[in-house]
Amino acid sequence: MAPAPIFPVKVGHIDDVQELRKAKPTTIPERFVRDLTERPTMATALSSATDIPNINFSKLIKGNPDEFHSEILNLTTACEQWGFFQVINHEIDLSLLESIEKVAKDFFMLPLEEKQKYPMAPGTVQGYGQAFVFSENQKLDWCNMFALGVEPHCIRNPKLWPAEPAEFSQTLENYSSRVRKLCENLLKYIAMSLGLKGDVFEKMFGVAVQAVRMNYYPPCSRPDLVLGLSPHSDGSALTVLQQGRGSSVGLQILKNNTWVPVQPIANALVVNIGDTMEVLTNGRYKSVEHRAVTHREKDRLSIATFYAPDYETELGPMPELLDENNPCKYRRYNHGEYSKHYVTNKLQGKKTLDFAKIEIDYST
Numbered sequence: 014m015a016p017a018p019i020f021p022v023k024v025g026h027i028d029d030v031q032e033l034r035k036a037k038p039t040t041i042p043e044r045f046v047r048d049l050t051e052r053p054t055m056a057t058a059l060s061s062a063t064d065i066p067n068i069n070f071s072k073l074i075k076g077n078p079d080e081f082h083s084e085i086l087n088l089t090t091a092c093e094q095w096g097f098f099q100v101i102n103h104e105i106d107l108s109l110l111e112s113i114e115k116v117a118k119d120f121f122m123l124p125l126e127e128k129q130k131y132p133m134a135p136g137t138v139q140g141y142g143q144a145f146v147f148s149e150n151q152k153l154d155w156c157n158m159f160a161l162g163v164e165p166h167c168i169r170n171p172k173l174w175p176a177e178p179a180e181f182s183q184t185l186e187n188y189s190s191r192v193r194k195l196c197e198n199l200l201k202y203i204a205m206s207l208g209l210k211g212d213v214f215e216k217m218f219g220v221a222v223q224a225v226r227m228n229y230y231p232p233c234s235r236p237d238l239v240l241g242l243s244p245h246s247d248g249s250a251l252t253v254l255q256q257g258r259g260s261s262v263g264l265q266i267l268k269n270n271t272w273v274p275v276q277p278i279a280n281a282l283v284v285n286i287g288d289t290m291e292v293l294t295n296g297r298y299k300s301v302e303h304r305a306v307t308h309r310e311k312d313r314l315s316i317a318t319f320y321a322p323d324y325e326t327e328l329g330p331m332p333e334l335l336d337e338n339n340p341c342k343y344r345r346y347n348h349g350e351y352s353k354h355y356v357t358n359k360l361q362g363k364k365t366l367d368f369a370k371i372e373i374d375y376s377t
């Protein structure tokens with residue numbers, strides 16, 4: 014069952030950032046201006062050695078045995094050391110990637126009154142607006158979101174599926190079913206990379222929950238003061254992120270205490286490990302904190318698909334991955350509980366995962 018929305022929340026007035034941009038105010042409204050410690054610092058020069066790894070999906074799906082094994086090793090390293098990778102040759106038609114981007118962009122370009130027919134009510138996560146805002150004094154992201162539950166159908170709110178653009182719903186259906194297949198396959202290879210049976214996650218997850226969040230970041234005259242999307246880890250098992258063509262480079266991941274930009278590769282999809290996989294692998298594969306920053310002149314579109322176990326699934330570190338040198342770090346819980354916890358708290362780095370952590374007592 015989908016997590017119920019929620020308690021009454023008082024969030025005050027939330028400016029729509031696209032409308033703000035149109036009005037071109039001389040100063041950025043205070044609610045968007047981050048405290049000094051949270052502001053994006055100037056981009057650090059980065060060598061190509063700091064790019065996130067690439068995974069060549071075609072070597073996994075139809076490579077010869079040598080290619081397959083070397084790609085599984087690459088996947089292990091990507092998951093252990095980065096928690097993020099870009100999938101190339103993923104076998105999703107490029108025309109479908111273009112179509113989803115087009116309907117997403119066309120949706121965000123509709124007049125505000127049209128988009129507001131699909132409002133994200135305060136404290137909920139589906140519809141158009143800003144998610145994860147729970148108080149009047151919380152800083153806001155320089156981002157408009159449009160989020161929808163996709164699978165299973167019982168999490169859908171049909172009233173929030175837009176009539177315009179006319180091709181939106183069918184395109185989202187087609188795109189989601191291809192991304193779902195990709196997630197199923199990636200989880201199979203991730204299981205193998207851990208020395209587990211390929212079907213272990215498929216069996217465990219039941220009818221997996223899948224949701225999409227489209228993020229639109231208009232240009233901002235003071236990108237040094239605001240954040241596009243607050244630092245967070247994803248609550249999913251896996252997230253597949255499509256970065257819009259021609260969008261600004263805005264995604265950054267936290268590695269060794271440094272924010273590293275993710276340079277888009279044409280037609281590739283960014284995949285990251287979510288909190289659920291961190292728990293299942295007892296922290297061997299970690300969900301990595303990430304954020305989005307804005308650009309003075311360019312806008313940014315991104316389309317995130319969250320793939321997670323069904324709400325009834327019992328989660329906890331897999332016994333096969335525990336031993337005396339690797340004691341259990343997370344408790345057992347059910348994914349519905351975690352989902353509810355995730356969507357009722359503001360994005361705050363990896364804090365949400367404290368929900369599952371076992372306090373280790375070093376005093377004895």
Ligand SMILES: COC(=O)C(/C=C/C1=C(C)CCCC1(C)C)=C/O[C@H]1C=C(C)C(=O)O1
Pocket residue numbers: 015016138139144158160161162163168222223224225226247248249250319320321351352353355356
């Ligand atoms: C704005 O929404 C999110 O960021 C988000 C929410 C996803 C969901 C819906 C839009 C519909 C109902 C299901 C679900 C909560 C998945 C992020 O998704 C992450 C958070 C959790 C937990 C997860 O599984 O994916």
Ligand SMILES: O=C(O)CCC(=O)C(=O)O
Pocket residue numbers: 226228242247254263264303304305314315317
């Ligand atoms: O826009 C981006 O690249 C970040 C999106 C993201 O992290 C998310 O939607 O969870």
Ligand SMILES: [Fe+2]
Pocket residue numbers: 245246247252303317
């Ligand atoms: Fe994310």
